[in-house]
Amino acid sequence: MVAILEKRDLRDFDWLTSLLAISIACFGIWQIRNALPTEGYWTKQVIGLGIALFAFIIIAFSDYRRIIDLAPFFYGFGLFLLFLVLTPLGVEVNGQTAWLKLPIVGQFQPSEFVKIPTVLMLAKYFGARRNTPLSLKETVIGGLILGGPVGLIMLEPDAGQAMTYFPILAAMMFLSAIKIRYVLIVLVAAAVFIPTSYMVGVKTGMIKRYQQERINAIIDPESVDPRGFGYHTVQSVITVGKGGLSGIKGDTETSQSVLKFLPEPHTDFIFAVTAENTGFIGCVSLLLAYALLISRLIAGARQASDRPGMLVIMSIATAMVFQIFINVGMALGFLPVIGVPLPLMSAGLSAILSTFIAIGFVVSIKMRRFVN
Numbered sequence: 001m002v003a004i005l006e007k008r009d010l011r012d013f014d015w016l017t018s019l020l021a022i023s024i025a026c027f028g029i030w031q032i033r034n035a036l037p038t039e040g041y042w043t044k045q046v047i048g049l050g051i052a053l054f055a056f057i058i059i060a061f062s063d064y065r066r067i068i069d070l071a072p073f074f075y076g077f078g079l080f081l082l083f084l085v086l087t088p089l090g091v092e093v094n095g096q097t098a099w100l101k102l103p104i105v106g107q108f109q110p111s112e113f114v115k116i117p118t119v120l121m122l123a124k125y126f127g128a129r130r131n132t133p134l135s136l137k138e139t140v141i142g143g144l145i146l147g148g149p150v151g152l153i154m155l156e157p158d159a160g161q162a163m164t165y166f167p168i169l170a171a172m173m174f175l176s177a178i179k180i181r182y183v184l185i186v187l188v189a190a191a192v193f194i195p196t197s198y199m200v201g202v203k204t205g206m207i208k209r210y211q212q213e214r215i216n217a218i219i220d221p222e223s224v225d226p227r228g229f230g231y232h233t234v235q236s237v238i239t240v241g242k243g244g245l246s247g248i249k250g251d252t253e254t255s256q257s258v259l260k261f262l263p264e265p266h267t268d269f270i271f272a273v274t275a276e277n278t279g280f281i282g283c284v285s286l287l288l289a290y291a292l293l294i295s296r297l298i299a300g301a302r303q304a305s306d307r308p309g310m311l312v313i314m315s316i317a318t319a320m321v322f323q324i325f326i327n328v329g330m331a332l333g334f335l336p337v338i339g340v341p342l343p344l345m346s347a348g349l350s351a352i353l354s355t356f357i358a359i360g361f362v363v364s365i366k367m368r369r370f371v372n
Contacts, residue, residue, distance in 0.1 A: 012367045013060070017296040021344060021359050024289055025049050025352060028270065028345035034250050035257040035265035035273040041347045042266075048349040052356035059360030064368060067361075068127075068308050071120035075145075078114035082152035085110055090156075098158045109350035111153045111161040116357055118149050119168055119315050126176045127308030133177045142169060160339035164323055171318035172311055232269075235262050237333040240275040247279035266347040268339050272331040290324055290343075300366040309365040316358045 029049065033042035059067075067074075084090070084100055091099040091107055101107045122145055129138065146169045153162045239256040242248065252258045257265035257273050265273045275283050294317050301313035320343045327342040329335030341351045 014296070014300065014363045014366050017293065017300070017359065017363060017366075018056075018060075020289060020293045020296065021356065022049075022053070024286070024293065024344045025052075025356075027286065027289075028342075028347075031270055031274050031277065031345065032266045032347050034255070034277045035262075035270070037252060037258065044349070045347050045352065048352050051349065052353045055353060056356040056360040056363075059357055060363040060367070062364055064309060064312070064361055064364040065306070068120050068124050068312070071117065071124040074117035075121040075148075078110070078117040079148050079152065081110040082114060082149055086152070086155055098153075098156045098161065109161075109348070111149070111156075111158060112348075112350040112354040113357075114149045115165065115168070115319065115354060116361075118146065118165065119312055119319075119358070121145055122169065122172045122315065123308040123311040126172050127306070127311050129176060131177075133179050134173060134182070136182070138176075139173065139178060139182055142173060145169075158339070160326075163326070163338065164319060164340060167318045167322040168315045171315040175311060175314055232263055232337045233330075233333045236269050236272045236331050239269070239272040240331055240333075243275040243277065243279040243282075245279045246281050247275070247277045250277055267341060268327070268337065268346070269331055270342050270345045270347070271328050274345075275331065287324075287328075290320075294321060297362055300362050304365050305368060309368070313362050313365055316362060320355075 026049075029042050029045045032045050036042070081100060085097060089100055089102065090097040091101045093099055098111060099107050099109050122142060125145060126138075126142065134142075146165055150162045150165050153165075235256060239262050242254075242256060248254055256262045256276060257269075262269055262272060271283070271286075274286060278285075297313055297317040297320075301310045301317070304310040304313060323340050323343050326335060326338065326340040327346075330337055330340070341348065343355050344352060346352075
């Protein structure tokens with residue numbers, strides 16, 4: 001299924017991008033250990049990093065064009081996995097049936113993996129177009145391609161993961177010259193549809209009480225019980241502020257996360273843990289590392305030898321920027337808690353594996369530019 005490129009020169013390999021990604025992942029393992037030193041999440045993350053690097057090498061030294069040709073197959077398989085989540089094979093964690101447990105493979109989160117087939121499917125469709133503005137038909141088809149996985153993810157329900165898919169389509173359509181009137185139509189529709197959907201969801205009970213309170217905790221934090229639904233946001237802000245300039249440096253006796261005041265410190269609030277342990281200096285250094293990584297991805301998109309390759313890289317970069325913004329916003333308390341992982345940092349095999357697979361595609365595309 002994957003054709004390995006012949007005679008690949010290691011000088012063509014994007015070492016800087018790869019080392020940046022690995023360094024951020026290792027820094028994440030350190031923070032996961034700081035968050036929960038007495039539990040085994042950080043050791044599992046080390047194993048996950050090893051598996052992710054193996055997959056990364058395979059993808060990086062593969063011909064990405066052959067993989068994009070198989071995008072419909074991967075996309076269909078991804079939809080099948082998301083469908084299985086809704087069957088008795090699905091596993092419920094924290095009120096969300098977003099995980100799948102299969103023999104031998106074990107438990108994993110399909111919504112993380114399906115991002116890659118969705119990117120490839122959209123790149124295959126939009127990459128085959130002529131250099132003309134998108135027609136209404138093409139815009140609708142692109143929306144339907146994205147709508148398949150997003151609709152199934154919303155049935156889990158996992159609004160946080162569903163949100164991370166939309167920047168992928170936005171990047172694809174922007175780079176495919178979408179007409180401004182279509183953008184305006186979507187914005188107006190969103191301005192009407194989102195508040196209407198919220199009110200309908202509240203009245204019908206589809207939007208649960210805790211979800212309403214999480215939103216209210218951001219809109220009007222003083223009206224929310226800090227020991228109730230506003231607890232996550234309040235504790236995260238306290239944790240970030242506790243780090244000061246240089247952090248508490250792993251002091252377990254005063255750590256918010258170690259003392260169990262900060263919920264989900266190894267996943268949703270890993271940036272808050274970073275702020276607590278490394279302070280302002282550590283957070284700025286981490287964000288600068290992300291900025292350098294994103295700039296490398298964008299530079300790779302400019303060097304891509306074909307349109308599908310460019311679209312794959314830019315959609316991956318856009319999705320990563322969105323996830324960083326959301327996770328940092330949750331930690332600082334100006335965005336609701338919606339469970340979006342920080343790329344390469346948050347604990348979980350699904351998250352780190354899917355991210356390294358995505359970066360593997362970027363490296364493969366950049367290496368392929370040297371091949372006639």
